[in-house]
Amino acid sequence: MSTSAGTWSGPARQGPGPDAEPAVLERELSEAVLAGAGCLDVLRALRRATGTHVRLLSVEGVPLATTDGGAGVPAAVAEGVLAGGAAPAVDTLDGSRATALPVRAGTTVAGVLLTVGADDPRVRALAGAAVTALLIDAVRAGGDPVEFSVRHTPADVVAALRSTTVSASVCAAAAGLGIDLQRPQAGAVLRYHGSRLRAWSTALAWLEHPVQQDGRTAWTVVPDETVLARLRNRLRLMTGDESADRVVSYTHRQVVAASGSRTDSPEDLARSFTEAERLLGLARAQQEPLLTYDRCGVVQVLLPLPRARLEAYAEAHLGPIRQRPELMATLRAWLAERGSRQSVSEQLHLHRNSVGYRVRQIKNLLGTDPLLPAASARLHLALTALDLLAADDHAADPQVCGEDEPVSAGR
Known part of the structure; x- marks a missing residue:
């Protein structure tokens, strides 16, 4: 020209x-x-x-x-x-x-x-x-007319599906990659927390599934939890960070995966990806290897809420004890163990009398019995809101996420 x-x-x-x-x-x-x-x-x-x-x-x-x-x-x-x-x-x-x-x-x-x-x-x-x-x-x-045909790499397709504008050519390219947008699909995200970043990139490149990678994070589209679990497991094995003699909970943290709600509309996949990213932070904070929208329980109610609403709800129901870590830990254990003083005592390494004393403090400060059905539901939701806030903070901190870890030659 x-x-x-x-x-x-x-x-x-x-x-x-x-x-x-x-x-x-x-x-x-x-x-x-x-x-x-x-x-x-x-x-x-x-x-x-x-x-x-x-x-x-x-x-x-x-x-x-x-x-x-x-x-x-x-x-x-x-x-x-x-x-x-x-x-x-x-x-x-x-x-x-x-x-x-x-x-x-x-x-x-x-x-x-x-x-x-x-x-x-x-x-x-x-x-x-x-x-x-x-x-x-x-x-x-x-000299001759310029022929224009849209060519999409797998990463281009996933990036387009993460946006709010999905063209007909993207849908056609997605179909060619095995993504059937005529059926419900969910946005999914995987994150690597190990030390072998080159192995992680290589593993992603070898997947027979379209992904978009940015450093330790990879995005894709999955039809269900089974496919996501299979992708996570394959990446976990291909990175080679794990061995049989390692502790299981540590092993699971090397590759963490999450997916949002499934949607019939390609244009709604952007929302599903946003849900997946928040759930990924929650999975990491709770040391869960995989978390999906369908299995996240009451978190489904909280995902669409902005940070200010989550903060306000947590403060309204947990305010008197939020700055008391020992009481917060006791409340979580008390609710999880359904009021078993012995179980809480063993879990927190406390004397049974100490557990009883803390529970009385919690009841007095919150003005309710945590085990009453209505109170238990509110407190479970408030604790989950705090978990989601902590997960967002965790995901936003590059030092916590390991973004600054160098890629070592030969690792």
Whole structure:
């Protein structure tokens, strides 16, 4: 594609001004390109007509020519625009807001045209008037029409399903990878907490299942818990961090997995992935190797709630003892063991009389008997809310998650 000024010269080179009509602009730009004007000439004329900076991007979202030297957009965004499945308003990689327009006619594609700034119907119409000229330039520069076909890697497909916009081409690619979006699917996430990061990446690459990886974390789509458990177990074995003489609870923490609710709609998978990520933090905090939406109990009620609501509920029901770790531990054990003083005594390594004393304190401070059905339900929910808050904090702390651990050669 030519970006030079070509042979467009004289007064016509200035192009239409800010009062130009789209039809007039389209005719003049097309004639100019046929006379030898280049892509950059077209963009400059469009800049004068619209009063906004414009950028032409490749099908991968990389700038081909611009009037402001600005950046492009992620490849997935450009592909969505060209496939017709994305909204016209986009965010560029340099933080600008822009309106995107596909520059294509059938299989002939020149790229993606951006007009920088808020969406404006007149600016959009003028930008549309430049499409023909840009296509003529693209065909002339390439000799033959540029064939455009969307190609998705497995990681691209999973990344698209994690977003809120799922194009028809993504659905088709998902089907080719064995993801049947006509049946309920759930977003799933796996996280590696061992020391062999290269082995983890290699194991993911060898999976016969589409995944998107970012460091220690991998996302995928699964139809049910059985598939997720199989993937987790295979990754656990392939990383080689585990051996038969290790403690089981430690072994389980090397690869932790979680999945969100199953949904019939590809567009709802983004929510399922969000649920999975919160459940993953909870699984890690509770030292559970695998946690799914279907098996997370009352956590289902809490997952959609924002942090402030969880905090308020926990404070309302546990406030008087929240800053007393010994009482919180006793309450958890007391509820779990259904009031068995002997079991709590053994679990917390306390004398039976000490357990009784603490339980009396809890009753007095909370103003209720924790074993009463209604009180027990409220306290279980409040403790779960605290667990979810702690899990969110745990997931947000890179030191806790091990993000800074170096990759050792030969490990």
